[in-house]
Amino acid sequence: MTEPDPNQHRAFERVWGNRPGWGALAAVNHTSIGLRFMGTGIFFFLVGGLLAMLIRTQIALPEQEIIGPETYNQLFTMHGTVMMFLFAIPVLEGLAIYMIPKMIGTRDLVFPRISSLGYYCYLFGGLIILSSLFLGIAPNSGWFMYTPLSSAEYAPGPGSDFWLLGITFVEISAMAAGIELTVSILRSRAPGMTLSKMPIFCWYILAMALMIVFGFPPLILGSILLELERAAGLPFFQVAGGGDPLLWQHLFWLFGHPEVYIIFLPAAGIVSTLIPVFAQRPLVGYRWIVLAIMITGFISFGLWVHHMFTVGIPQLAQAFFSAASMLVAVPTAIQVFAWLATLWVGKVIFSLPMLWVFGFLVVFVCGGLTGVMLALVPFNWQVHDTHFVVAHLHYVLVGGMFFPLMAGLYYWLPHLSGRMPSRNLGNWGFWLTFIGFNVTFLLMHLTGLLGMPRRVYTYESGMGWDGLNLLSSVGGFIMSAGIALIILDVVLHFRFGKPAPRNPWNADTLEWATRTPPSSYNFLSQPRIETRHPLWDRPDLPDTIAAGAHGLRDIGHGRREIYGTDAVHARLKEVIHLPTNSWWPLLSALALAVVCISLLIRTYPLALVALAVATGLLLRWSWENGAHPKAAPLGLQEPTDPPLHSRTCDGPGLWGMAVTLLADATLYLSLLFSWFYLWTVSPEWRLPEETPLALAPLVLCGLLLAAAVALYSRMTQRLRLGQDRNLLANTALVALLGVLHTAALIGVFAGADLRPTELAHDAVLMVMLFYLLFHSGLATVATGLQAWRVKLGYLSARLPYEPMVLKPFWMYTLGIFWLSVAVFLLLPMAWGSA
Amino acid sequence: MLKALWRPTHPAHTTLGLILWSLWFVALYGGLSVACELVPPTLEQGAVNWLNASLLLLTLATTGVLLWLTQRCWRAAKRFEGSSQERLIAQVGAGAHGFSAGAALIVGLPVTALPPCL
Amino acid sequence: MFVGLIALWWQAMRRDPGEISQEQVRRLQNRWILAGGLALPLGSIALILALGIPAGRNMLPLPPAGGDAMVIEVKAYQWGWRVTYPDQDIELTDELHIPTDTPVDIHLTTADVIHSFWVPRLAGKLDTIPGRTNVLRLEASRPGEYRGQCAEFCGIGHAHMSFTVTAHPPEEYEKWREKAQADD
């Protein structure tokens, strides 16, 4: 491979590289962050695996008392929690963070500091959750935390709090990754890479990212509500106050079912990436697969009730969900047959990654078949909550996620180490894992059909379960041995592996055009890409890129620059300048961790202080943007064609705002859903006689908001036309209106006659008011800061970017305000008088 | 702007059908739950009552609209033989609309057989 | 079906296709995906639903032909089952007695958390939900003792929350009932 000119390389490393020593903690580079995500995820996998082995030891034989019921309950709860939230999702996010910029031919994700914040939230949240296990106070209500078992009355210890707060904290990282990956894929692909030229993996990740954006908010809302119930006694899930425990199940599974596909889609993406490479032919049915991905993404949001078939929902409603559940088999079958057809027309090179893909197919198809069986309501009534379900879920999760992940690991190992793995050890690892897995879980189907319920710490002998359980446990240990071998293999290969040749598998995608291991800037020059298989069609690309034959090869300006392109056609639009290494993400995450811990130990004043500190840090961080001297101050050495993104009216920030608002709106919709659900279905729901909120002041408050938003949008419109007369005065005026509006809202809130601990109705109102207050306050503060930035010259007709980003937020704030007035106030009033 | 959105080669059409499907699904499940809570039809009527009938009507109407959209995208895909980008979008759009139509029909079918609120 | 698919896959991996034109690939793609990706799953779904929905309807607690079903109230608690025969002055713990060949409606409630009433050999499971009453239809065709247990995780005692359902022929059931009432 032609190495780049060493001077060039050094100059790029100086701008793009991490700081040495401890300074590496300030890194924001996607390669580093991706590797950290994956490393931490694998650590949590080992923890989860250890817990699984303890579980299997306890139920290997009947009537054992090695581990008592209390510890057993903590073990399986933590096993499920760790595997789902701390292993599966973060590892796949890490893979996407590492791969996506390389595959779309760019140098980093568009919000690098957000990646770093996400990582630290994940790490700290994970450690907080894990610590509960060592303190012996881990959550013990199962990984879906059904109320009332998890509520204050039946789980008085802090276990549930660890779960709710810790998981919510970890969720920040998932949301961050979801938003950032979406925007990166849509707005920073190499020029020329239209949607139809995008590597198939990117479609999968785009779908995963959007599913995170829409899937996680219900759980976040649910966790907040349940934590409020536990800590402050608001009866969202208590029948006596007008709440309903089933609301939790709806919110949880609204998240929980899509989550399974959030895990499956990227894994299927790995398979779709590997199969064409090892068949040495383009993927057959690219369009079909894109279609299948979209269908999966949508349909998976319409299935959640299939986890609740036994709670007593009308059978007709169950039939809807049953049919919808079976329909997901269609996109899956499309993919399986597209893979088959690709293999059929290609001459397959059989190697270790393909072995894992083969294992994936066998296990996953099996899991899919039992899944269709489960979707059938009468059958479900029989085996729901038995070990049959445990077996099914491991066939789907381990088969559908772990096996492809291992295939991907072996495939991309040369990329991240520059060395080839050994064949022998790897083969042993595969076969032990595969055999061990099937022994464990195939037999578990039978145990379940024989009636063994899940989550029992022991069972009587003589039910026909003894031998099967023993064999299952033996299988578990065989599988562990296999995994140990894989780890050994990977560790050894870093020392003893043969150096990898360039593009060792003759792959078609751009990540193999970087150096191996990759440099911090990926590509020394950014090429135009006009084919779906760049390295097959233009094998010289790695050389020309390294030789600086393409765009953005200047580095003298010292900025981290990448191309910004339009979402559909990838036409070049702007040069995005990215922030460099920064401590703000780490500091903010630390402050948030303190918030989390102080809520756990119920020291609320400390929580407030830490929250204030965190807010301050986040705002301080956002200060260093745009034309700030630490970012891209106005200067001579700046490109004009295309311009820097902070000089335009449309850039990744605006897209980031839009996607964030989608997530935010989903959160709000979940609240609306809760409201209507409790209203119509909850057994003891009561409306208070009088509306607790004063209507007239609220309307006044809303008019102030409307004025602020109208003024702000007029201001942005004029900025767009290049007019910035009175910009300072206008911005300050909007901020002032915002202050008045927020103050009025606080006044209404303070004057409201709410009894949130007695009535679920009032409790929901209170959450709604806090939600409005948060948005109004944030919009106001941000506008105030913008006025200041106008004064410092960071905002002007030449620098119109930031107001464009904030404008949708103001519009959203206005929208939810009036919607809330209508739905939470006027509707009940109309209902009451009718 | 709106006109551009309505063109069958706009990427929005790859998701429009599925969004319609989702809205229909919410209406179906939500309508059933609310109706059963507030004004349940009597048990004796079995599967033949006003509630099932309106759900069936809703389903058929949605399927119809989706089929029409499918045909629109399908035609567009034929027209854009040359450009791979436009064709991909129109084809995926046709597939998504078509699938949504089928999905609405299959998911909605049980209203012909089961009593609503039991 | 499963075996067939794996075999096909195995064959696909091993075979050497030689040169294949773009056109052939296209035809193959459409044929396989339409047959395997659409027809196969849709066909199976139609079949399963056609069998499943009537089966589900038969399990509904619709009023039986000859009047009302017999009712037993079961209240689950941590960790056991309180069984009441309404209007008959019978209260039991962790055991039910029912006549054979008679539809029995179990009215399920809970005193605390969610549990799930499950007699594997008689019916599917149904949860007990705070604030609600769920109705499960049981009908035993053969006399004998059936084991049941809680199927929804409910805390420390979950593993030991089992019960029995004893089905008696109708005459013996009457005898049992009189005896139980006398005992109370």
Ligand code: HEM
């Ligand atoms: C390493 C091999 C594994 C073994 C031997 C294993 C074993 C088990 C067992 C025995 C249970 C049932 C506990 C009970 O119901 O009493 C269980 C539950 C579960 N496992 Fe695994 N597991 C393994 C890997 C995984 C992986 C890789 C994932 C996810 C990616 C996973 C996710 C879950 C979940 C979500 C549950 C349900 C937890 C709950 O009931 O709350 N497991 N596992």
Ligand SMILES: [Cu+2]
């Ligand atoms: Cu599911």
Ligand SMILES: [Cu+2]
């Ligand atoms: Cu239980």
